[in-house]
Amino acid sequence: MFNGSNNGLLASNRRSDPYGYDSEDEDNSDGRSNMSMNGGRTASQLSKSGSQLDRKYGIGAKLMSKMGYVEGQGLGKDGSGIANPIQVKPRSNPSVGLGTLSDGRARRYETNDSSDEELALRTHNILAFNKGATESLSEDKLKAEYGRRRALKQRISELQLKLHSEIPSGLLEKVESASLNEIQELEAIETGLLDNQRDSAGLDHRIKALELEITALADEERQLREIVEDIKNEATRTLLNVAGRILGLSNSELVDRLISQLLRQRFASPRFLEAGRTPSHGEQILELVEMLQYQMEAATSQLNRTQTEIHKIMFGWFLQLWQDFTVDKQQTGPMIYMLLDFEPVMKFINCFDYVKEKFIYPKLLSALQLWNIxxxxxxxxxxxxxxxxxxxxxxxxxxxxxxxxTKVVEYFNSWYHRDSPLISRPDLIFAQELLGEKYYEVMRTKFLPRFIEQLWDKHFDPLMELEDWRTAFVDEGSIYYVRKLLGYRYYFDKTIFDTLLKAVFNEYNKILYQWLLYSPKEDIPKARYWFISIVNDIFRDSAPSESELAQIRTTLSFLNRPTVKPIHDESFDLVKELDRLQKTGRDSGKDAPYTVQNIPMRKISVTFKNVVEDFCAENGYLMEKLQGQYAQLPDGYHGDTLVPLFKLSRTGATYNLAINKDILWVEKEKGVFEPTYLYELK
Structure with a gap:
């Protein structure tokens, strides 16, 4: 038995075990409880087993022995539990403390192969010690802390590579054993170093760029010094050579300034003004503008310095020429050549239209208005x-x-068959070519009615002249009408003229038919003589055309072999036929324009020009139209017509040719054209 004092002493000497065991429990355990826990084993057995376990496992073995464990036997009431203690595995890093994941479990987390359910099953509480307090860490927190340590170590290694420096020895091991606060401090330091490294890398790149820029500026400064010397040195450096060097600079504003300075130096210097302009100077300006067009746009509303200098040069050279221009033989040709040659320059400085509208067009229109047609x-x-x-x-x-x-209309409105002079054939062709169908509209509405009224209605009456031959005169009557018709044949289009000619011979054929029908055969020579004398009087000054000869042959054939079948049209009326033709022309002009959808196949045809173009493509010829050049070619009924000229060229062969009504005309010598087969050009 223990007295009170002994109880107090024992109480003061009790040990508190962190695993929940107390020394009092150890002393006060009785035999019944031990026997119950160890299946009725004896105390000697327990003592023997405990001494063996103590030597091998220390305090843990003693605790297990107190609770009835015997080495080699299973745990539990009936001995069905594990028989051997769990073996301790040494850690790879001896400095790792309690609460750190083992290597095997860390590897399992790295592979991340376990499902969410398996992780949940394995989750259990692990102890962590923080300054005398004990808290329970879940596996999720441990995994997050492990990830932070691992990421920090990886970034430290990357930082070593970026900074090209060695990491202090043991730093990575310190990361493994560092506390949470220390890890946060290390992360902040690492982030700051990375920011500094990025700033440093950016500065390095900027420094390299600035070094290259400084080198380029130094090179450009050297070039500028040389260019300035070249601008001053007219003797050794041509305008185009210096301009080429200037255009090699990258600064467009500087290029503009230097080119303008170059132009002033070369074309406004006392030396140039004293020597005067030569054709080579114009060629230099043309070639310079051709070079400038690759870097400078043509001016629209405002000129840059270079364009301003070129503007001064052009107006200084040609203003007097433009102001004094007169439409005559001496000045017209040079003016056209000048405008064509310097068209690119004047368009570059945006004055081409101004020059034409201010100086050229008014004088051309004035000369045209003064023209006596x-x-x-x-x-x-x-x-x-x-x-x-x-x-x-x-x-x-x-x-x-x-x-x-207006000139044509005025002429037709004032026309009188005895007083009005004929328009010359070339001038008439010019008006017809310029006006096109508009001319024939004016002719049919203004001239044709006056021609019929003044000549056909009042002069053409061959029957009366046959009855009274004294009324037939060259300047009166039917012969006068026919001679006037032949003189004005080119005023009409072919359809109108053929109709007027048909009316003339229809009247003659009608008289001859009646003469032979009602007169004896002895009068046939008289009828033939009468008709031949009329023909001779009509064509006294000119030979008949093919259409006129056809009418004459038809009548003579009838006189040589008279028949009861007439060769004339008894119902033919000239005025009605002309009205019908004009109405047909007006109606045809009202047709809807052809489109791809409604054009009939009969309207689709290949022109001879298309054939010539295909021939050129197959035989290596380049075909180009000669601007402003025309050829006057024979045109059957009309006699002559103006057609544009084309140039065919290839290595070793050049031809000037014109195309008119599917006939190819080749210029054999200056102004002389001959019809040629296309295959002869191969």
Whole structure:
């Protein structure tokens, strides 16, 4: 038995075990409880087993022995539990403390092969010690802390590579044993170092770029010094050579300044003004503008320095020429060449349209308005209008056409068969070419009615002349009418003229038919003589055309072999036929325009020009139209017509040719054209 004092002493000497065991429990355990826990084993057995376990496992074995464990036997009431203690595995890192995941479990987390359910089953509480307090860490927290340590170590290794420096020895091991606060401090330091490294790398790149820029600027400065010397040195450096060097600079503003300075130096210097302009100077400006167009856009509303200098040069050279320009033989040709040659330059400085509208167009229109369409002219419009068409815009062309149309209308309105002079054949062709179908509309509405009224209605009556031969005169009557008709044949289109000619011979054939029908055979020679004398009087001054010869042959054939079948049309009426033709022409003009959908196949045809173009493509010829150049070619009924010229060229062969009504005309010598087969050009 223990007294009170002994109880107090024992109480003061009790040990508190962190695993929940107390020394008092150890002393106060009785035999019944031990026997019960160990299946009735004796105390000697327990003592023997405990001494063996103590030597091998220490305090743990003693505790197990107190609870009745015997080495070699299973745990539990009936001995069905494990028989041997769990073996301790040494850690790979001896500095790792309690609470750190084992290597095997860390590897399992790295592979991340376990499902969410398996992780949940394995989750259990692990102890962690923080300054005397004990808390329970879940496996999720341990995994997160492990990930932070691992990421920090990887970033430290990467930082070593980026900074090209060695990591202090033991730093990575310190990361493994560092506390959470220390890890946070290390992460902050690592982030700051990375930021500094990025800033440093950016500065390195910027420094390299600046070094290259400084080198380029130094090189450009050297070039500028050389260019400035070249600009001053006219003797050894040509304009184009210096301009080429200037255009090699990258600064467009600097290029503009230097080119303008170069132009002032070369074309405004006392030396140039004293020597004067030569053709080579114009060629230099043309070639310079051709070079500048690759870097500078043509001016629209505002000129840059270079364009301003070129503007001064052009107006200094040519302003007097433009102001003094007159439409005559001496000045027209040079003016056209000048405008064509310097067209790129004037478009580059945006003054081409201004020069034409201010100086050229007004004088051309004035000369055209002064043109006497039926009178002699030293320099008629047909000699210069088409040449200017290569630079004339559509609105000005329309003004030219309106002036010529007005001239034609005035002539037709005032025409009288005895007083009005004939329009010369070339001038008439010019008006017809310029106005096109508009001319024939004016002719049918203005001239044809007056021609019928003044000549056909009042002069053509061959029957009365046959009855009274004294009324037949060369300047009166039917012969006078026919001679006038032949003189004005080119005023009409072919359909109108053929109709007028048909009316003449229809009347003669009608008289001859009646003569032979009602007169004896002895009068046939008289009828033949009468008709032949009329023909001789009509064609006294000119030979008949093919259409006229056809009518004459038909009548003579009838006189040589008279028949009761007439060769004339008894119902033919000239005025009604002309009205029908004009109505047909008006109706045809009302047809809907052809489109891809409604054009009939009979309207689709290949022109001879298409054939020539295909021939050129197959035989290596380059075909190009010669601007402002025309050829006057024979045109059957009309006699002559103006057609444009084309140039065919290839290595070793060049031809000037014209195409008119599917006939190829080749220029054999200056102004002389001959019809040629296409295959002869191979």
């Amino acid at each position: 039926a009178g002699p002219e030293e320099f008629p419009p047909r000699l210069w209008v088409f040449d200017f068409f290569v630079i004339v815009d559509q609105s000005t062309k329309a003004k030219f056409e309106k002036v010529v149309e």
